[in-house]
Amino acid sequence: MSNSITCMEKKTCIAMVPSPGLSHLIPLVEFAKLLLQNHNEYHITFLIPTLGPLTPSMQSILNTLPPNMNFIVLPQVNIEDLPHNLDPATQMKLIVKHSIPFLYEEVKSLLSKTRLVALVFSMFSTDAHDVAKHFNLLSYLFFSSGAVLFSLFLTIPNLDEAASTQFLGSSYETVNIPGFSIPLHIKELPDPFICERSSDAYKSILDVCQKLSLFDGVIMNTFTDLEPEVIRVLQDREKPSVYPVGPMIRNESNNEANMSMCLRWLENQQPSSVLFVSFGSGGTLSQDQLNELAFGLELSGHKFLWVVRAPSKNSSSAYFSGQNNDPLEYLPNGFLERTKENGLVVASWAPQVEILGHGSIGGFLSHCGWSSTLESVVNGVPLIAWPLFAEQRMNAKLLTDVLKVAVRPKVDDETGIIKQEEVAKAIKRIMKGDESFEIRKKIKELSVGAATVLSEHGSSRKALSSLALKWQQYTC
Structure with a gap:
């Protein structure tokens, strides 16, 4: 299912693949709006993996996309193909994984009609990274959380490799995150990292962490004044390139109740x-x-x-x-x-x-x-x-x-x-x-x-322009 708008020949096309669910769709739509607000030479297509019909809230957001955006809902994944009683993150990852054949076909179709140069993925859509590489497209991760969490994600594979027990918490009492001035107690980490290392939740998030360096860049909803040292450390790394383009917040609430x-x-x-x-x-x-x-x-x-x-x-x-x-x-x-x-x-x-x-x-x-x-x-x-x-x-x-x-x-x-x-x-x-x-x-x-960072010469505006220029100049 898709809406009727198609990417226009003259415009550079970017396809965005949100993880399933409203909370992953909204930040990507907000980023797409910010991009088009400053660089209207682009067209955005959302390719949406799903386990069932879209919720009314998702449908409402997609039906009111501006002219330079459209969406395609990928065929529904069969719930029988998924194990039962999965934690939400693992379920989202598996829905995307089972949607890869559909995603492959839609990307192939877009390439035949448009100048598609890049795929942008949400955090739990990282398994679809290979689709971008297969078609020689640029691949980007849209990270809707802060730079501190992303820096932790880059650190976790090394901790996991060095850990000697089934719980990270048995090997480490605190974790030092590059660029973050205060050590974090292991209990302050996100819940999946506190789980047993053999659990689905831990394995899912570890797999995400291990794939981060494969991306050409990471787009972050943060800004330099908020997390200066962490952003500096991340930008000093060779790969992936980091683009802090925030703060992106909604201008109005999605629901008028109360x-x-x-x-x-x-x-x-x-x-x-x-x-x-x-x-x-x-x-x-x-x-x-x-x-x-x-x-x-x-x-x-x-x-x-x-x-x-x-x-x-x-x-x-x-x-x-x-x-x-x-x-x-x-x-x-x-x-x-x-x-x-x-x-x-x-x-x-x-x-x-x-x-x-x-x-x-x-x-x-x-x-x-x-x-x-x-x-x-x-x-x-x-x-x-x-x-x-x-x-x-x-x-x-x-x-x-x-x-x-x-x-x-x-x-x-x-x-x-x-x-x-x-x-x-x-x-x-x-x-x-x-x-x-x-x-x-x-x-x-x-x-x-x-x-200030969102103003004409601000750091976030510059990061966005740098990203837009890279997309514009890319030749497959």
Whole structure:
């Protein structure tokens, strides 16, 4: 299935292969828009691997692509061909792997009609790298996270080779990431690296890491002011070439649910007085942690706007399954009544882009996903770091210990929960006082830097132009 637009003969064509799922499609579309905004001599075609019909959200994004973009949905992979009970990363990799014959045919077709010069892959589409090489096309990885994580990915194969036990954590207590000034404890690494080395999750991510040096370049959603030393180290390497072209953030939210209610409420608040509390598009807390967070918000006495999701023992549960229960039913008895003068609580979703850009927001209690991190930095909003899974612990370390634009509440050693007193203390640190002033000053400087790198002579604009020129000059 495809839309009707075809690549135009005169334009250089770039094909992009997202990993399955909305969260991998959106960053690639945002990058494609940025590219065309500055270099409209290109045409972009998305080649989309899938296990089933597109979700309404994906369909909506694809159906509203600008004129210089089109999409082709590859034939569905047969679910019977995939092992059962796979972790999400392994499943995504296998869907792409089983889609390679379809991808091969579509690339062959594009080459017969267009001047196709490069394939751009998402992280879990790396198995399709050979398609680019078969047709003598340039191959690029689009890395939607930060440079620190990419530097770790380049480091992991060496650690794995030297490890003597079935767990990396048994061989190493800390890991030094080139360009990152602070050693990371093994428990701060993304979850798959903490798994047994024989697990599917570990083997999948290790395979991704081992393929990185095969690419002609890596396009990163980061910028020099945010991760200067790591980017410098990466750019000193011979291969792959690194192009930090960020920060790329959405200009508007994809969903308007609760939009008018949130913005109307914020209009009635004082400048920089409100703490926004959200754990991204799918992060969840346990019932005990939900209670402590609620009591901590109440105890702090500060204004807050909280996006509440139904509790779960799995901190990423809402990413992979929708939630039908009313989240507000899980709040402590009387909480909504007691805090109605200070807080606004909304169920499941809020327009984060618009909220973080509002003048009433003075702080952001966040899970530290990379998109949320960039949105906070661009808008100059200080953070309370509350990582849940994936690379969020690394992002939290960058924000608190290196950039010093966030505070992090302490986890209780016995229960593994952040108690209400710690929550209230973190809120007070970020919202008022000398420490708050220093943090606010630092993140405002980063915000200015984020705008500068995207300006006409900024480093991210130059990186994008360098990449565009390479594509334009390439002859297959």
